[in-house]
Amino acid sequence: MTHSPPLRRYSLRPNTFWLLAPAILLLVVWTQIPFVLTIYHSFRRFNLLNPERQGFVGLENFHSHLTDPIFWTAVQNTLVLVGSVLAITVLLGLVLAVLFYQDFPGRALARTLVISPFFVMPVVSALIWKNMLMHPVYGLFAWVAQRLGQEPIDWLAIYPMQSIVLMVSWQWTPFAMLLILTGLQSLSKEQLEAAKIDGANAWQEFRYIIVPHLAQTLSVVVMLETIFLLTIFAEIYASTSGGPGLATTTLPYLIYLKAFGEYRIGVAAAGAVFAVILANIVAIFVLRMIGRNLQGGRT
């Protein structure tokens, strides 16, 4: 700690062990131990429908994933989903943040409306999009298409991944926007005024002052969103169930299918280990940044 409080007499120090222990214990018991057990199961054959036949199988579960095209499809779908949603939400979030950075009458209300999608239960947003908007017969999009003289499109059947991306982007754009807006609000007004006086136009101001200032904010948005998006499940569960075919089967959904559809615990556990590795690649960078900020004084 850089700002350790001045001389504290030892006797005045409470025993912090007992203050911290319950919280730490709970997290260890329900996150660390289960993860160790996941690794344990990933090396074993264990099918809930046939529990007698279990035992150590070495790397077989991992091998069965790596040689299964379905696994690679799921990995690819996961990366496409995360990548597309990231691109859309960061871009839209940036535009919205800049719009809402301005002061205008009714801003608080408008901002509240914009961020609302983030608070909608994922299952509900899946149902809204799947039924009331994208339904090929009764959906609003179908009606609009017809009014424009087009054939209505069965979005979730023909463009399943794009539809999921749209749905998830709608939910996560507010998150990106809120974070970027917070970053923007720490931008110094003087700097912008100075640029104005020097004759910078709106684009130059945006490109050469706002964007560089936001670099750190944007990297945090990208990393945190990646971590949360890698776990997207309910939207897929409630709209496409991973289909049609495997078109929207992501890694979490595949693990869910293996565990609770086929009851193949070992194979599912091996998939889960891959999912954790994928998330940790990003988490390491986020944690490093959080750690730096903790050290850098008060937040």
Add this chain to the structure above:
Amino acid sequence: MSARRVRWELTLLAYLAAGLMFFPIFWLFLTGFKSEAEAIAIPPRLFFPPTLESIQEALTRSDYGAHFLNSVISALGSTLLALLLAVPAAYAMAFYPTPRTQGTLLWMISTKMMPPVGVIIPVYLIFRDLRWLDNVWALALMYTVMNLPVVVWTLYAYFREVPHEIMEAARVDGASTAQEMLRVLLPVSGPAIASAALLSIILAWNETFWSLNLTAAQASPLSVYVASFKTAEGLFWAKMSAASMIAILPVLVMGWLAQRQLVRGLTFGAIK
């Protein structure tokens, strides 16, 4: 506030964006006030004789109340337990830091970055062996685990701003650790506890992965109940909308209230 001149085109664009983003929710609410026939009418109706029929039907179905109660128990119960565990932990780390404090805090945050699929299988098996499956209190326990890092972090960030002298004075006057927390720290920490609680309730209320996998008919919260509309009753749009509307309304209101704390709580101080 900023004295910059705002062009009206940009303001218009902001309103337009707000309208577009909110439209699906607006449409859901509108459909909730329609009859089943109106809900699937072509062309879609913006103006129609509103009816409370669908809302009434959704609410009076015997199981809706039970699912709503499960949502309340799991969200409030987990939040209460998380606060109970987090206040002492955050207090210890904020006021009596040791060389290991920062590592502990980072480790807690790191557990939040573990994807749930990484632990679902053993948790499911343990729940099965303990006969905890389909038990709303057990679900609340998992939500506590899920939200504890966010709650600890939110409180810790706030406690660090509380002057150490207040604590010191109480201590010199002979206050015990418990008294110090309850009588000195808590009365000045209302806003922090409120925002941590709001965030925790919102996250628990909307959670769907644990609830889908760990609960069935008895303990399932609204998220699972609403998910059942994906198949069997999928075409009763008015009823589906009414049920969804009531399911998201409490959290929508809380979210509006908590929008500022959201950034702080979910970024763990990575954005200032």
